[in-house]
Amino acid sequence: MAATARKLETRASESRGENRREALLDAAAAMFAAKGYDGTSIRDIAGAVGMLPGSLYYHFKSKDELLLAVYRNGVARFEAAIDAALGSTAGDPWQAIEAACAAHLAILLDGGDYARIVSPEFVRSFPPDMVPVLNAERDRYERHFEKLIAALPLDPETDRWLFKVALFGSLNWSQTWYRKGRYTPGDLASAFIAMLRK
Amino acid sequence: MAATARKLETRASESRGENRREALLDAAAAMFAAKGYDGTSIRDIAGAVGMLPGSLYYHFKSKDELLLAVYRNGVARFEAAIDAALGSTAGDPWQAIEAACAAHLAILLDGGDYARIVSPEFVRSFPPDMVPVLNAERDRYERHFEKLIAALPLDPETDRWLFKVALFGSLNWSQTWYRKGRYTPGDLASAFIAMLRK
DNA sequence: CAGGCTACCAAACAAGTGTTTGCTATGGCA
DNA sequence: TGCCATAGCAAACACTTGTTTGGTAGCCTG
Known part of the structure; x- marks a missing residue:
């Protein structure tokens, strides 16, 4: 295009x-x-x-350098989206993480070609020696979510690390089944958070 | 080997x-x-x-036919695993789905090379015209889980379809971060189910 | 107008790809 | 002993891959 x-x-x-x-x-x-x-x-x-x-x-x-540039651009879009979402949020931690999830899903599901490449679906098509470099970019982004989860009032016995991977799994898996129309990213975010909230 | x-x-x-x-x-x-x-x-x-x-x-x-044979073998391992797990389970639906999740994770995370290929991580490295054929194999498997979820005593307002994709996301995403030692597949299954159970 | 820098063309390179073809050693069966 | 299917070898086919190299228009500056 x-x-x-x-x-x-x-x-x-x-x-x-x-x-x-x-x-x-x-x-x-x-x-x-x-x-x-x-x-x-x-x-x-x-x-x-x-x-x-x-x-x-x-x-x-090289082709690798081109990939890195595209990937960085993709990660940047995710970061910009949750920055914007968190800027306009009140202090409630559950509300904050739901807003971040909605922003994440909006980019993941409808954020253009750059964002789609960040998904692990594409990892196996990348050159093996590039994978650690690319993952490092994504890890930096995921740290924003770890902070949000740390602020959540969870049961003491809940493992916050597992909470994070469970949530990220639900979010990112949606790329494999999502089709426009039935649910909005906001719908999914509130549904996923509601399921995890007791 | x-x-x-x-x-x-x-x-x-x-x-x-x-x-x-x-x-x-x-x-x-x-x-x-x-x-x-x-x-x-x-x-x-x-x-x-x-x-x-x-x-x-x-x-x-052809190379495609070889892929299909490998993939079918992989799906069969998942099916065999949850069949075995469900055979030795009592009637409690939460217990049943946890057992199925544990079996799924055991195969996904430590079920050998055949099983690893079924993960969507590999989808993008397959020939595009093979993808629908392979997905059909996997969809058949996922239907077992839909049945187990249908038997769950959930809140009336909980969307069971979303419940399924949230759970599958948590399960399958674990392939991207899991390393042997810290958690067993059984640990993960019970943690994920506990988070979703109210 | 001279000189250099930018952005690209044109053509080739070596390596690797899935696949096809003709042939052949081996063993079981009549 | 002769026959035939099995299972694989040897060699090539046509094609695609990422990348390099030398050249060259067009513009900007001096």
């Missing part, structure tokens, strides 16, 4: 500069999301923006 | 017959689990059992 080449653009600031790099990123995100990392070739990505395969290497020095 | 060629076997029933086919299946399962479907080549699999790439096509007529 938005991949038409603009050959005859006269404004130098548009036909040159950083925007072709971003076009490559957009195309890469879309194709990674659709067909996985190694289901997508350099030729596919370059072709989508009207470029030859070799030219991509002017902007990114 | 168990991939040594037995050239000098005299017993015909061992050096011939179906056992080379099973050796290929074992090798394929191990390598798919380790490096993903398209991270594994026909040459890798054949080489692991001391065969040349072309020879594999005597046993399987």
Whole structure:
């Protein structure tokens, strides 16, 4: 999408500069999301923006670096979403975590191609040596949730680590079955939290 | 594992017959689990059992067919595990579903290479036209859990479909973080069920 | 107008992919 | 002894992959 080449653009600031790099990123995100990392070739990505395969290497020095850029962009969207959600929340910890979950689900389920790639569904299509690097990016994001869970008034015998993985499982698993229409991300967030709240 | 060629076997029933086919299946399962479907080549699999790439096509007529055979084997292990678990359970529905969850986790987390491939983590490394076929196999399995959830005495306003996906999320997500030692599959099953039970 | 930088083209590279084909050693059966 | 299915070898097929290399328009600055 938005991949038409603009050959005859006269404004130098548009036909040159950083925007072709971003076009490559957009195309890469879309194709990674659709067909996985190694289901997508350099030729596919370059072709989508009207470029030859070799030219991509002017902007990114390897396919791995391109993946990392796309992945970072995806994680950033999640972070921005929960930052925004938590900014407008009162002090109630249950309300706060529900808002964070709703924001997380909104990005996960309908946040565009960048966000979809962050899902572990894609992990197995990544080069093995890239996986630790990418996971580190995601772990940083998950720490926001650990803080929210720490503030929750849970039963003393409830393991907060297990609470976190149970919640994250419910949230992230929804990507495997969710279809637009029946539930909104907000519906799911409140339902999941209600099930875990006693 | 168990991939040594037995050239000098005299017993015909061992050096011939179906056992080379099973050796290929074992090798394929191990390598798919380790490096993903398209991270594994026909040459890798054949080489692991001391065969040349072309020879594999005597046993399987395509790489896709090999994948399907491995996947079916994986699903069968899950089914066998919960069948066994439910056979020795009393009538209490909460106890029954906890037993099923424990069995599911035991296979998911420590059930060998066949079972690991059933996880959606691998979906993106499969050929797109195979995905519906494979999902159909898994859906059949999940129906066992729907029955168990239907028998649960839940609040009337609890959506049982959402209950199922929340539970499955918690269970299957554990594959992304679980490491042997700290928790047993049984620990996790009882913790997850306790969180969802009011 | 000269020189250099940006952004890209054109073409090839070496390696790896799934698969097909023709042939052959082996053992069981008539 | 002759025959035939089994199980695999050896070698190639056509194709795709990520990446490199040398060249070159077009613009900006001096």
